[in-house]
Amino acid sequence: MKKLPIGISSLQSIREDNCYYVDKTHFVKKLVDNGKYYFLSRPRRFGKSLLVDTIKQAFLGNMELFKGLYLENNWDWEKKHPVIHIDFGGGVVQDAQDLKEWIIKQLKRHMITYNVSVEEQNNARFMFTDLIISLKEIYKNPVVVLVDEYDKPILDNIDDTEKAIEIREVLKDFYSVLKASDQYLKLVFLTGVSRFSKVSIFSGLNQLNDITLDSEFATICGYTQSELETVFVDRLEGVDLEKLKYWYNGYSWLGDRVYNPFDVLLFFSKRDFRPYWFETGTPTFLVKLFYKYRYYLPNLENLEADEGILSNLDIDNVKIENILFQSGYLTIKDTYNLGDETYYLLSYPNFEVKTSFNKTFLNYIERYGLSHKPESQIYRSIQENKLENLKDTLYSFFASIPNDWYRKNDLDSYEGFYASVVYALFTGSGLNTRSEDTTNLGKIDLTVLYQDRAYIIEFKVVEKDSEGKALSQIKEKGYYEKYTDSCREINLIGIEFSREKRNIVYFEYEKMI
CATH class of the missing domain: 3.40.1350 (Trna Endonuclease; Chain: A, domain 1)
Incomplete structure (x- = not known):
């Protein structure tokens, strides 16, 4: 993998001239071998973008970036695929028109990169469709589509329901291309913080596999205790492991609990216990909702939720518990069944x-x-x-x-x-x-x-x-x-x-x- 500054990677981090590898590339192989359309929700700064970039570099055939990693000897490096990588992570979308212009700009960048021309250049859906078809025909291999932070334009405007709905409709129209382009696609992978319902965003894309709460992919982002103690063994000298765990471990998606990589890497850099992840984004909007709906704050220590609360965020009916879980302020502590229904016990992930x-x-x-x-x-x-x-x-x-x-x-x-x-x-x-x-x-x-x-x-x-x-x-x-x-x-x-x-x-x- 390319060298990255400390604090942004869940697969590899670099400090000075020393490389630390937390090899998650076996998950890429598992994704490709077992499906075609995937969706993953994780909180901000949990390594989603690096995971997307890892998938991208594998399909582009950049073998030199994977030396010493699982994929080096478990990937067909001879077969390369064109990759369309859409990233909504940078900047703040102001309204629906701003979003349309942003999408078109990103599609035009891909046209330049791949030296492809399409007829319609003012309609995002038409451009997206033509770009996928053209790339498949030119490169003779199906296309990989990666969308990072698919939901950020909506979340940027979540406190303005009317504007958020307008933005949602733009995204819904854009993503509708994926279903119609099935024969031209190799893999579709979308990431974000929130799990909006398939009906509201991915209408018709019934084959989309949501792996957010799939135990097989529970540790696809973040560091497990074993990974922390193995990969960073030289950085742990003199560190109180129990205190480190108390501060930063505890996130769970029905598998082993994981550390937030952003916290861990900055702790190793500064050697001081601080709320590094929390300080990068204050949840003022959530606090406003607490006052608006008279929410009883102590409930967050032991909150019961069903699958409906955790799975689908509805712009028209925002649920505090849903946003808290999906944005990382709550995590799954335990589960239990009543009949055929699964219920989740939520609480804060850590100190x-x-x-x-x-x-x-x-x-x-x-x-x-x-x-x-x-x-x-x-x-x-x-x-x-x-x-x-x-x-x-x-x-x-x-x-x-x-x-x-x-x-x-x-x-x-x-x-x-x-x-x-x-x-x-x-x-x-x-x-x-x-x-x-x-x-x-x-x-x-x-x-x-x-x-x-x-x-x-x-x-x-x-x-x-x-x-x-x-x-x-x-x-x-x-x-x-x-x-x-x-x-x-x-x-x-x-x-x-x-x-x-x-x-x-x-x-x-x-x-x-």
């Missing part, structure tokens, strides 16, 4: 995503007037075990939210808002939190673990004044018993919020052991 996402939730509030970040104060209160300081920090945070902000969002009628904010404060501070923590007698609203101490927290929302029931419920239910064997000290914390006063009206705590 990086969990902490950073909750910080983003808090930052969205701060846009409306908050001037301080209380996460460090929360952490310090737990670290020093000073619960009075914790009470003051929480009270101060809610007191600093302007009344006008509540009016605009009508959040005083949203019970889950208060618990969601407290959950985000603890989680965003980097503490080990467990929401809806299951016991044999019920669920703890929030458990916070620090060293050998546990903090059992119960939330209540009252109309006006304190009812004093939050702490007593913890004791009556015996929630703390779950941690009596594993923790040296257990603290019970009851918090009540007043809808009318929009703040804490009750904060009591008690040490059990």
Whole structure:
């Protein structure tokens, strides 16, 4: 493979003059041997573009790029195929007309590359069709079509439903060429972040094989634990493997869990634990949806979803869970069956995503007037075990939210808002939190673990004044018993919020052991 800067490759990364190969090329052989039309969804910066480029270079016959890799001795290098590579990853599509012009420009580049001329040069669908047919006739081998980030033009405008639908129709018309060109094609491979329904985007392309949740291709992008420890063994000296796993591993598509390659490569370069992947794209649009639909943030720790939620993103009816999963903020932790239906348990993939996402939730509030970040104060209160300081920090945070902000969002009628904010404060501070923590007698609203101490927290929302029931419920239910064997000290914390006063009206705590 060609030399690539560190941080963009899931197949090969280069640092200075040293090459690190995570050989995924056997997947290319498997794709070609077992089908013709494929679709793969993975989050951003997971190596989709490099995978597409790998397929491209193999079909172009560039054997020298595969020395030492699986394909070197498992590919017919004598047979070369023309490749049409459409990439929607660069830039932002403004509207449907902008998209049409972009597609035509990319098709014209291919015409120059292959020295091909077509009659119609102002209609993307006609140009695409003629280009495929011409390449097949000239090169005497069927054509490979690769589309990278097929959905990005839609996602760029997902918060404008009308514009997104117009862009979708342009793409639908463009992709319709593939079905009609079957006899001229060798392989079609499309990648993207989202899984829009076949009906809405790939109308008629029934043979498209979606390998997103195919266990045989679960590790086609990303690094497995074994690959990490084998390929990067010299880079791991002095690295806390458990901490590395805690920060960056955990993504699952019904196979072995994988690391985000972008995180791993930048960590090796900088030797510092930071949210590298998260910082490349803040999910502000998702946070807005949380407020719009009054979503209960702690649910993200243990979210149940069916195949319908995970498989199809609908522009006309956007589901938060769907976008969170497909964009990499949630991943599959487990599955179970009820009859013939498969259900999925989703949660954050790792510490990086969990902490950073909750910080983003808090930052969205701060846009409306908050001037301080209380996460460090929360952490310090737990670290020093000073619960009075914790009470003051929480009270101060809610007191600093302007009344006008509540009016605009009508959040005083949203019970889950208060618990969601407290959950985000603890989680965003980097503490080990467990929401809806299951016991044999019920669920703890929030458990916070620090060293050998546990903090059992119960939330209540009252109309006006304190009812004093939050702490007593913890004791009556015996929630703390779950941690009596594993923790040296257990603290019970009851918090009540007043809808009318929009703040804490009750904060009591008690040490059990």
